[in-house]
Amino acid sequence: MKKSIVLPAALALLCVATPALAGSFAGTSAGTSAGASSAGSGASSDSSSGNDKLVREAREDAAGFVASDGRVRSARLEAALRVMREHDADARQASDLELARAILARD
Numbered sequence: 001m002k003k004s005i006v007l008p009a010a011l012a013l014l015c016v017a018t019p020a021l022a023g024s025f026a027g028t029s030a031g032t033s034a035g036a037s038s039a040g041s042g043a044s045s046d047s048s049s050g051n052d053k054l055v056r057e058a059r060e061d062a063a064g065f066v067a068s069d070g071r072v073r074s075a076r077l078e079a080a081l082r083v084m085r086e087h088d089a090d091a092r093q094a095s096d097l098e099l100a101r102a103i104l105a106r107d
Contacts, residue, residue: 010102028061038040051083051087054076054080054083055080055083055084055103055106056106057076057080058074058077058079058080058103059103059104059106061074061076061077061080062077062080062100062101062103062104063096063104065077065100066097066100066101066104069097070097076085077100080099080103081096081099081100084102084103087098102107
């Protein structure tokens with residue numbers, strides 16, 4: 001009975017706390033990707049939008065990862081974390097939990 005109460009409570013707490021914790025990183029990553037495509041770095045808009053889609057699709061997996069304090073991982077989340085680190089210097093320094101929170105903070 002306790003397990004069924006703990007996970008929803010953890011998810012509810014996560015939803016309240018995540019925007020405050022990840023807001024600055026989410027803003028930084030959004031600015032970086034926009035700057036990279038406008039600077040003509042050679043990355044096509046198709047690959048950029050594909051990367052954004054991959055990160056958006058990892059949102060549910062990121063929620064499970066954060067709620068489990070990093071114990072529940074998935075291939076989709078791993079791919080999203082890799083893409084984020086490839087395209088954002090700040091992401092390279094962030095922990096997996098910080099990046100998962102940033103995924104959850106995105107619109």
